[in-house]
Amino acid sequence: MTSLLILNGPNLNLLGTRQPDVYGVTTLPQIEADCQVKAKSLGIKLEFLQSNHEGTLIDSIQAARGVFDGIILNAGAYTHSSIALRDAIASVELPVIELHLSNIHAREDFRHHSHIAPVAIGQICGFGAHGYSLSMDAMVAHLARVGGK
Numbered sequence: 260m261t262s263l264l265i266l267n268g269p270n271l272n273l274l275g276t277r278q279p280d281v282y283g284v285t286t287l288p289q290i291e292a293d294c295q296v297k298a299k300s301l302g303i304k305l306e307f308l309q310s311n312h313e314g315t316l317i318d319s320i321q322a323a324r325g326v327f328d329g330i331i332l333n334a335g336a337y338t339h340s341s342i343a344l345r346d347a348i349a350s351v352e353l354p355v356i357e358l359h360l361s362n363i364h365a366r367e368d369f370r371h372h373s374h375i376a377p378v379a380i381g382q383i384c385g386f387g388a389h390g391y392s393l394s395m396d397a398m399v400a401h402l403a404r405v406g407g408k
């Protein structure tokens with residue numbers, strides 16, 4: 260059975276109350292519940308994690324090798340700062356989709372650069388909480404295309 264890891268970085272635990280004009284009002288537990296419903300309908304296994312700590316995110320990416328078929332990563336602000344996260348992704352040889360609720364390209368200049376993008380198979384941003392569902396569809400289609408999953 261196809262299995263996906265959705266990994267959420269710093270401050271995403273605050274969704275719902277964090278800058279709702281930018282990130283919407285849906286909480287992370289609500290997003291996870293929606294993703295689990297979708298996983299069931301797609302017939303796939305899904306693990307959903309959040310951490311504020313760069314090292315924990317790196318540990319999760321390293322541990323995903325051989326366990327998950329793909330990773331959907333909203334790395335939060337580490338997107339723009341973490342070469343270590345980029346190296347972890349490059350090391351595990353798993354397809355990674357970079358995800359953001361907001362359109363990072365329409366925001367401050369410092370959000371325009373992503374360390375994750377060059378090692379991701381693609382990026383989904385700007386669609387709010389719906390981006391999680393879009394990312395799952397994109398990953399399932401990608402796996403079907405490349406791996407016969």
Ligand code: DQA
Nearest residue numbers: 270334335336359360361370
């Ligand atoms: C974010 C965008 C990042 O620039 C920001 O630091 C976040 C959230 C998003 O989902 O839109 O924490 O990843």
